[in-house]
Ligand code: HEC
C-alpha cells in the first residue's frame with residue numbers, strides 16, 4: 468500500500484515536472500481520440516490575445532524558440548528573442564542606436580485583410596473609388612461588409628467619438644497608416660501613428676518606461692521592441708465598462724513555494740521602510 472502511494476507520488480511529481488518544464492509539449496499532447504493531430508504546432512500569444520501569436524519551433528534539438536504557460540497560453544520565456552524580427556525602421560530620437568539594434572516583429576503578416584484593402588475594394592474603381600468623398604462629421608457610414616470582417620469596427624471604441632478611420636488609415640493608400648503630415652506609415656511602425664496623438668506615451672515608450680523590450684539589456688544593446696499594436700487593439704482601447712486602455716489578461720497563479728518553505732513572510736521584511 469505504502470509502496471503504491473510512493474509510486475503514485477513519483478508519477479504525480481514526474482507528471483507535474485514534465486508539465487512545468489515543457490508546457491508547450493503538454494499543450495500539444497494529443498487527446499486520445501486525436502492522436503493523429505499529435506504534430507499540431509503549439510501557438511502561444513505574446514501580449515494581445517488573438518493578435519500577437521508565436522508558433523513554437525525548435526532552434527536546436529530540445530531548445531524551443533518560446534515556452535508558453537500551460538494555464539494561460541501566454542509566452543513565458545524566449546529561447547531566441549529576435550526570431551522573426553526586422554529592423555525597426557527610422558525613428559526620430561533613436562538615431563544614436565547602432566544600426567540593426569532595434570528590431571520589431573512585423574505586424575503586416577498578422578493582418579489578413581490588409582493586402583486586399585487597396586486592391587479588392589478601395590482600388591479607385593466603383594463606389595469605394597479613391598479619393599473617396601469623406602463625410603464632414605468624421606462618422607464612418609455603417610458598412611456591414613466591413614463590420615462582418617472586423618467586428619470591432621461596428622462601434623469604434625477609441626477616442627470616445629472624437630476620432631475615426633481616416634485619422635489613422637491613409638485615405639488613398641489603404642494598406643498604410645497615416646502620420647501627422649498626411650504621409651503614409653507602415654503597419655510595422657504604428658508608433659509613428661499613435662505618437663501623433665499620444666506624444667507622452669511615445670516618449671515613455673522610447674525611454675523604456677511604457678511597453679516592453681526583450682534582448683540585450685546594455686543601453687545600446689540589441690533589443691526587440693514591442694510595438695503599440697502588439698498590446699493595444701487600435702479599434703478598442705476602452706475595454707467596455709472598464710474604460711481603460713488595455714484588455715486585461717487572466718493573471719498567472721502565484722508560484723509554488725520552494726521545498727521546505729512554509730510561507731514567504733520573510734519577503735515582508737524590507738530594510739528600507741515603506
Ligand atoms: C486609432 C487609429 C485607428 C482608427 C481610428 C481605425 N483604425 Fe483600423 N487599424 C488601425 C491599426 C493600427 C491597424 C493594424 C492593427 C494591428 O496591427 O493589429 C488597423 C487595422 C485595420 C484593418 C485590418 C484588419 C486586419 O485584420 O487585416 C481594417 C480593415 C481597418 N483597420 C479598418 C478600419 C475602419 C473601417 C475604421 C473606422 C471605422 C478604422 N479602421 C479605424 C488603426 C486605426
Ligand code: HEC
Nearest residue numbers: 625626627629630634657660661664695699701704711712
Ligand atoms: C487621431 C488621434 C489619435 C490617434 C492617431 C491614436 N489615438 Fe489613442 N486616443 C485618442 C483619443 C482622443 C483618446 C481618448 C482620450 C480621452 O478620452 O481621454 C484615445 C485613447 C486611447 C487609449 C485609452 C486611454 C483612455 O483613457 O481611453 C489608448 C490605450 C490609446 N488611445 C492607444 C492608442 C494607440 C495604441 C494608437 C495607435 C495605434 C492610438 N491610440 C492612436 C486619439 C488618438
Ligand code: HEC
Nearest residue numbers: 514658661665668669672678679693694695698711712713
Ligand atoms: C507591452 C505592452 C504595451 C505596449 C508595447 C504599449 N502599451 Fe500602452 N499600455 C499598456 C498597458 C498594460 C496599459 C495600462 C492600461 C490599463 O490601465 O489597463 C497601457 C496604457 C496606455 C494608454 C492609456 C494610459 C492611461 O492613462 O489610461 C495609452 C494612451 C497607451 N498605452 C498608448 C501606447 C502607445 C502610443 C504605445 C506605443 C508607442 C503603447 N501604448 C505601447 C501596454 C502596452
